[in-house]
């Protein structure tokens with residue numbers, strides 16, 4: 001173990017990995033390797049290239065605090081522009097020298113004797129003092145196993161693995177799912193009147209309309225010459241998103257009022273957008289607003305009313321060679337099937353193997369419950385940081401802001417470790433138990449447990465998201481409580 005110049009491995013060169021490496025370098029760490037399984041950096045924004053991809057968090061809020069971007073073209077940034085922002089950031093901060101693209105992590109094993117991690121990829125073996133997982137929350141596609149799926153003779157792919165060779169003109173295209181990804185790609189696919197689009201909705205979604213805005217040349221110039229303007233726009237956006245998040249997790253009168261207002265706006269959006277009462281009824285959720293992640297979108301309702309688009313509701317029965325059979329509508333003939341079926345939010349560093357002290361595997365530790373102290377540390381896995389780990393404040397808030405807060409907290413711990421305040425950074429089991437008891441208490445108040453199915457919930461129906469306001473997350477990330485770490 002080298003505490004003076006520790007060797008650091010960051011798994012993932014997406015949004016979190018990039019800012020983590022920048023912040024580590026700013027503190028003087030240089031012995032950093034970033035493992036990236038893909039051939040490019042950018043994570044989510046590298047993988048997800050479906051038509052219409054954009055971020056429903058405003059651009060100036062979906063930007064690193066230390067690297068503002070006056071050139072955002074829209075209020076809601078498009079996927080390729082975000083990807084460019086990340087690649088430009090990597091170049092600007094000289095990260096290329098650290099990044100090993102096209103290298104997949106296979107296993108990480110803690111070596112008790114040397115108090116280091118032995119890390120194996122599909123190319124090399126490494127040893128490091130500090131291991132950071134910056135693997136993102138939504139990176140493993142959820143591919144439901146429908147009966148007969150393997151018999152479908154057309155083209156089929158998940159939204160995060162878009163097949164750009166397909167010409168959708170004159171094709172019968174099925175989209176399974178109506179989540180955030182589907183709500184963005186369906187309007188784009190529907191633009192071609194020769195495409196017969198069939199949308200398979202198992203459960204309707206709450207959709208709030210927030211119109212996009214194109215920033216003019218003058219506005220961008222002002223952002224550049226008067227950076228306080230960018231900061232102002234960012235802070236205002238974050239403030240409003242924080243308010244909305246609290247409305248989903250807290251039960252004080254103000255949060256309940258905000259929840260009612262948002263429900264009203266979503267209902268009004270549906271009523272104003274969809275005039276046919278039968279279609280409107282099929283698009284109306286029967287669960288509380290915000291129980292599933294709220295969709296911010298202004299084009300989905302128009303798209304599903306186009307003459308070349310048909311909405312099928314209810315469960316899918318099975319697939320066959322030529323299409324999909326639903327319980328309500330029977331057989332639907334298709335050439336292409338797009339699975340907009342979301343992701344496995346509990347994958348974290350998996351499928352790679354993670355073995356901590358005494359040969360314990362993270363799979364075994366998490367078999368009963370996926371949890372981590374301060375959403376980052378699992379007892380028995382020293383000097384191992386799970387960025388955006390279990391119960392991070394995912395939702396409609398800026399994931400960049402969350403990630404930066406976690407990083408600042410993690411770096412404080414690294415500093416204490418280097419100053420020998422602890423031998424290794426490892427949470428006490430009782431600290432994790434206390435942390436989880438606190439989370440479980442708070443979960444009861446969230447809208448996520450009000451009776452719908454969503455990717456926020458684990459197999460026991462407990463939210464994997466942060467069940468409290470943004471402010472309480474900031475408090476939790478403010479400074480490490482060293483009593484909660486093993487002082488070995």
Ligand code: NAP
Nearest residue numbers: 054055056144177178179180181182202203293340341342
């Ligand atoms: P998602 O929100 O999880 O939606 C998945 C959709 O697939 C749902 O409509 C779901 O129906 C349906 N589905 C899943 N399994 C099914 C099955 N067996 N049979 C029928 N339907 C099934 O996934 P997503 O749209 O990819 O979005 C995931 C997350 O990615 C979002 O919540 C968000 O956090 C992030 N995202 C963000 C943006 C952004 O703009 N910031 C854009 C895209 C994605 P049920 O509702 O019935 O389960």
